[in-house]
Amino acid sequence: MRPFFRAAVLAAACTGALMAGTAIAQYQPPSTVFGSITDQAGPVAAGIPVTAYIGEQLCGTGKTEYTGDGPARVTVYAVNVSSREDKPGCGVDGAAVVIKVGDRTAGHEATWRAGPVRLDITFGNVTPVPIPTFTPAPTRTPTPPGTGTPATTPASGTGTAVPTEVAGTIPAGSPGAGSPIPTLKGGVSSSRPDSSRQLAGDGDGFPLWAVVIIVLGGIAVIGGGVGYAMSRGRHDVDDPGTHTFEPPTDDGV
Structure with a gap:
C-alpha cells in the first residue's frame, strides 16, 4: 500500500510541475507598435482607427x-499586437506586422517582439515628424523666509528728547510731609518715606526709638511691681514674730 501511495504522490507532483511550466510558457506579452504619422497632404486627424495585421x-x-x-502638434498612434500564445496566428519573434491607418496601409512594416516597437508612418514624399519630447520643468528652489528689514537707528541728535518730570513731595499729614518723593530704581517714584530716615528720627513724625523705650519702660515697671508683691508674701511666711498667738483657755478653747 505504501509503495502505491508514494507513486501516486510523485505522479501528481510531476503533473503539477508540467502544468505550471505549460502555463508559464503560454504567457507572452504583446508587442506595442507606436510612432508618428505624417501625410504629405496635410495633418492627419485624431480618432482614425489603426489596425495591426500579421498575415491575414x-x-x-x-x-x-x-x-x-500649436506648431509642435503631431499625430501619433499606438496599438498592442497580441502574441501567438494570446491569440492564435498572431505575434512571434521576427514576424512582420502590417499597420493600417483607416483604409491606408503603411509603406513599412514593423517587426514583432514583446515590448515597445517604434514605427513612424509616412504617406507621400515627406520626412517622418519626430515625436516631441517633454522636458520637465525645473524644480523651483525654495526661497528662505525673510529675516525682516532691520530697524534704522536715528542719527545722533535727531531723536526726540523725553521730558524729565520733577519728583513731587510727600503730601501734608503723612510721615515725612514736605520731603521729596524718593525715586526707586527704574524711574518709579514712591510716596513712602525712606525707612532709614524714620529710624534715624530726624523730626519727621514720632520717632520709632521713643516708642521702643516707652514699651520697654512699661515692661520694667510691671515686672518690678510683680517682684515686690512676691517678696512681701515670702517675708510674711518666713517671719512668725509678726503674728500674735493667744494661750489656750482652761476649757481647751
Whole structure:
C-alpha cells in the first residue's frame, strides 16, 4: 500500500510541475507598435482607427491621437499586437506586422517582439515628424523666509528728547510731609518715606526709638511691681514674730 501511495504522490507532483511550466510558457506579452504619422497632404486627424495585421490575422487595434500644442502638434498612434500564445496566428519573434491607418496601409512594416516597437508612418514624399519630447520643468528652489528689514537707528541728535518730570513731595499729614518723593530704581517714584530716615528720627513724625523705650519702660515697671508683691508674701511666711498667738483657755478653747 505504501509503495502505491508514494507513486501516486510523485505522479501528481510531476503533473503539477508540467502544468505550471505549460502555463508559464503560454504567457507572452504583446508587442506595442507606436510612432508618428505624417501625410504629405496635410495633418492627419485624431480618432482614425489603426489596425495591426500579421498575415491575414487581425492582431490589434488602436486610434490616432494628437500630442503637443500649436506648431509642435503631431499625430501619433499606438496599438498592442497580441502574441501567438494570446491569440492564435498572431505575434512571434521576427514576424512582420502590417499597420493600417483607416483604409491606408503603411509603406513599412514593423517587426514583432514583446515590448515597445517604434514605427513612424509616412504617406507621400515627406520626412517622418519626430515625436516631441517633454522636458520637465525645473524644480523651483525654495526661497528662505525673510529675516525682516532691520530697524534704522536715528542719527545722533535727531531723536526726540523725553521730558524729565520733577519728583513731587510727600503730601501734608503723612510721615515725612514736605520731603521729596524718593525715586526707586527704574524711574518709579514712591510716596513712602525712606525707612532709614524714620529710624534715624530726624523730626519727621514720632520717632520709632521713643516708642521702643516707652514699651520697654512699661515692661520694667510691671515686672518690678510683680517682684515686690512676691517678696512681701515670702517675708510674711518666713517671719512668725509678726503674728500674735493667744494661750489656750482652761476649757481647751
